[in-house]
Amino acid sequence: MAYRNRSRAEGSFQLNLTPLLDVVLQLITFFMMLIHFGTKIEGAAAEVKLPTAPSALPGGDLGLDRLVVTLDAKGRLIAEGRRFEDSSATTWWADQARKRRVGLGSIGRKDEELPTLVVVRADKAVAFGAVRGLMATAQQQGFARFTLIVLRGPQP
Amino acid sequence: MTTREGRLRSKQGESAEEIQFPVTPMLDMAFQLLAFFILTFQSPTAESRLDLYLPTIPIALPGSPAGQARTTPPRRSELDLENDLKIRAEADDLGDLKSLKLGDSLLPDIDALGDRLRRYAAILDGKPLRVRISADDRLRYEVAARIMGICNVVGVASIRLADPGDAGSSRTGP
Numbered sequence: 108m109a110y111r112n113r114s115r116a117e118g119s120f121q122l123n124l125t126p127l128l129d130v131v132l133q134l135i136t137f138f139m140m141l142i143h144f145g146t147k148i149e150g151a152a153a154e155v156k157l158p159t160a161p162s163a164l165p166g167g168d169l170g171l172d173r174l175v176v177t178l179d180a181k182g183r184l185i186a187e188g189r190r191f192e193d194s195s196a197t198t199w200w201a202d203q204a205r206k207r208r209v210g211l212g213s214i215g216r217k218d219e220e221l222p223t224l225v226v227v228r229a230d231k232a233v234a235f236g237a238v239r240g241l242m243a244t245a246q247q248q249g250f251a252r253f254t255l256i257v258l259r260g261p262q263p
Numbered sequence: 264m265t266t267r268e269g270r271l272r273s274k275q276g277e278s279a280e281e282i283q284f285p286v287t288p289m290l291d292m293a294f295q296l297l298a299f300f301i302l303t304f305q306s307p308t309a310e311s312r313l314d315l316y317l318p319t320i321p322i323a324l325p326g327s328p329a330g331q332a333r334t335t336p337p338r339r340s341e342l343d344l345e346n347d348l349k350i351r352a353e354a355d356d357l358g359d360l361k362s363l364k365l366g367d368s369l370l371p372d373i374d375a376l377g378d379r380l381r382r383y384a385a386i387l388d389g390k391p392l393r394v395r396i397s398a399d400d401r402l403r404y405e406v407a408a409r410i411m412g413i414c415n416v417v418g419v420a421s422i423r424l425a426d427p428g429d430a431g432s433s434r435t436g437p
Contacts, residue, residue, distance in 0.1 A: 124286040124287065124290055125286060127290065128286055128289060128290050128293060131290065131293040131294060131297055132293055134297055134300075135293060135296050135297050135300060138297070138300030138301065138304055139300060141304065142300060142303065142304065157310065158404055158405035158408040158409070159405070159408075159409070160311075160313065160405075160408040160409045160411065160412030160413075160415075161409070161412040161413055161415070161416045162311035162312065162313055162412050162415055162416065219319060220318070220319050226312075229404050230404070231403070231404055231405035231408070232403060232404070232405070233403075233404045234358060234400055234401050234402065234403065234404065235354075235398050235399070235400060235401075235402040235403065235404050235406070235407040236399075236400025236401065236402075237400075237404075238404050238407070239398075239400070239424055240400075242315070242317060242424065243424075246317045246319055247319075249319055250319075251316060251317055251318055251319050252314075252315075252316060252317075253314070253315040253316075253317060254312045254313065254314050254315070255312065255313040255315065255408060255411065256310055256311075256312055257310070257311055257312065257313060257408050257412060258309050258310060258311065259309050259310070259311040260409070260412065262416055
């Protein structure tokens, strides 16, 4: 009230921006503390609902050599933006393994077992047989390292 | 700032020149920063992962037709496969869990698996605990993931997946 009277007397109106600035700086600090870049696991699709499972491992740090595949609720493989049925999925796995073997061969490595990490995002409603079948197909092509993406659930 | 301003005024009087700190450019910049952080904000992900190592040695390959196994001498890891603790999960027609066995002992529910595995780990006293999970193909992946998650949490060193029809060797639960 006193401020208003004084302002009128001086003939100018000054909006006090200091509290606003304080709040904005508080918000900036909040977001700065929470910011993290690039930790989202790739290959997320809205149509795939992940299962909930107790797990001790965080989602990040998956390494550079990885192959992300998704399995929808009907058990179809989705990779590189394409859907694969049974026979074409086997061909795709063989093709991926061949490409990696060529790459490894160029640096003088002839490992039977591929070092690539296969990241599997499978829908929670899919039959386990489909997930096991996917891993078995990949395993037969030489992929040995798998990681199943789940939502973190309560510890048993 | 207002208090300091008031003091200044009381000392110098109303007629003295008022010192104004230009807050507006700073506020503009602060809003820019705020917009940047809001737009790039990602809520912490609840995603987690379960690591599996499925060796490509012939004995570990699922569903290998008879006669296709290579004639390589057995390695230590192959012999170890025979000593894994076996978890058997059977599903009903809807894909829900019908029964769960650890070795030959029937477990009342999925939560009991964690307790039993912890007891096994205590008995092994630091030695790596390995399990083979044999689950029906029609079992929902959510249930299977939970079983694998429990194994992961209790510190199972190695999880392998077996064919549902694979008899394999098994141990009796504690």
